[in-house]
Amino acid sequence: MPERTPTGPTPGAGPAGTPDPTGRGPAGRLPDRVTMPLLALVNDQALDEDYVVAAQRRRDRPAPAGRSERGPAGGAPPGRARTATAVTVAAVAVFGVLLATAAVQTNQDADVRDAGRAGLIDRVEAERARVVSDQDRVAGLRTQSIDDEARAVALAQDLSAETSRLRRLQTSTGFVAVRGEGVRATLDQAPDAGPTSQLRDSDLALLVNGLWSAGAEAVAVNGQRLTALSAIRTSGVAVEVNGVGIAPPYTVEAIGDRATLQADFYDTSSGLAFADLAARYAFDFEIENATDLALPSAPNRLQRLRSATTVPGPDPLPAPSSDPASEVSP
Numbered sequence: 001m002p003e004r005t006p007t008g009p010t011p012g013a014g015p016a017g018t019p020d021p022t023g024r025g026p027a028g029r030l031p032d033r034v035t036m037p038l039l040a041l042v043n044d045q046a047l048d049e050d051y052v053v054a055a056q057r058r059r060d061r062p063a064p065a066g067r068s069e070r071g072p073a074g075g076a077p078p079g080r081a082r083t084a085t086a087v088t089v090a091a092v093a094v095f096g097v098l099l100a101t102a103a104v105q106t107n108q109d110a111d112v113r114d115a116g117r118a119g120l121i122d123r124v125e126a127e128r129a130r131v132v133s134d135q136d137r138v139a140g141l142r143t144q145s146i147d148d149e150a151r152a153v154a155l156a157q158d159l160s161a162e163t164s165r166l167r168r169l170q171t172s173t174g175f176v177a178v179r180g181e182g183v184r185a186t187l188d189q190a191p192d193a194g195p196t197s198q199l200r201d202s203d204l205a206l207l208v209n210g211l212w213s214a215g216a217e218a219v220a221v222n223g224q225r226l227t228a229l230s231a232i233r234t235s236g237v238a239v240e241v242n243g244v245g246i247a248p249p250y251t252v253e254a255i256g257d258r259a260t261l262q263a264d265f266y267d268t269s270s271g272l273a274f275a276d277l278a279a280r281y282a283f284d285f286e287i288e289n290a291t292d293l294a295l296p297s298a299p300n301r302l303q304r305l306r307s308a309t310t311v312p313g314p315d316p317l318p319a320p321s322s323d324p325a326s327e328v329s330p
Contacts, residue, residue, distance in 0.1 A: 174298030
């Protein structure tokens with residue numbers, strides 16, 4: 001079949017089919033490929049012009065007799081039908097794969113959620129058990145604290161009692177200086193006392209022993225504090241207390257209850273014996289209550305701690321003999 005040729009004027013030709021030597025179109029206009037931007041030209045003419053012409057010829061060519069581009073029953077062509085079927089099958093297959101993947105993923109997520117829930121439950125149970133254990137421990141510590149407080153109160157009471165006892169021992173042993181109420185006694189021999197009626201150390205010791213027996217807490221003679229280690233003795237013509245010589249008149253100060261100390265002194269055997277000597281030898285003796293007495297501590301050489309412990313022996317000590325010849329008179 002002979003090809004058809006365009007009958008219109010050729011672009012770039014002059015009037016009556018004469019080529020335009022300038023290459024311009026009608027009215028001297030330049031072709032679009034000259035004036036069009038390069039990117040737009042490349043986009044519009046992506047295919048070669050020969051391909052465009054060939055495609056145009058196929059469209060314009062009449063179909064041969066007995067051939068039809070449609071499928072049976074006036075439907076789409078067989079190629080297009082097969083393509084549509086393949087696309088449908090592929091889409092269904094892809095959809096099935098997606099459904100299967102989603103199901104598997106959902107199952108895995110469910111397992112993960114179940115595992116996470118079980119883990120959370122285990123953690124909650126563990127924390128609950130730890131809380132119960134801590135509560136039991138707190139209860140035990142609270143009970144222990146109550147016991148410790150009671151023990152501390154008992155120890156504080158014991159400490160207070162021991163402190164009071166220590167204070168009393170320090171007072172009676174002369175380890176500390178003391179101050180308080182009591183009695184003051186002054187003693188001197190008679191002005192016309194003869195050799196046999198002079199005041200002796202034993203007389204002074206009798207007065208001191210009477211005050212101790214009457215309840216005195218601390219006693220001092222002429223400023224010398226008396227302890228269990230103190231001694232009142234005569235050295236030549238002078239009387240010594242704690243190894244220090246003193247001279248009459250003697251002042252004996254005793255700290256105690258001034259309301260009862262003087263009366264209790266005369267109720268003791270030593271007090272009665274001293275009162276008898278004072279009357280017999282005309283001692284100058286006076287005793288009076290005092291509201292404020294200050295007694296020094298004992299000398300340092302007398303502040304020694306001594307203690308005795310009982311050591312069990314195989315045989316008990318022998319009983320004292322009843323033979324009068326073995327007794328030692330004081």
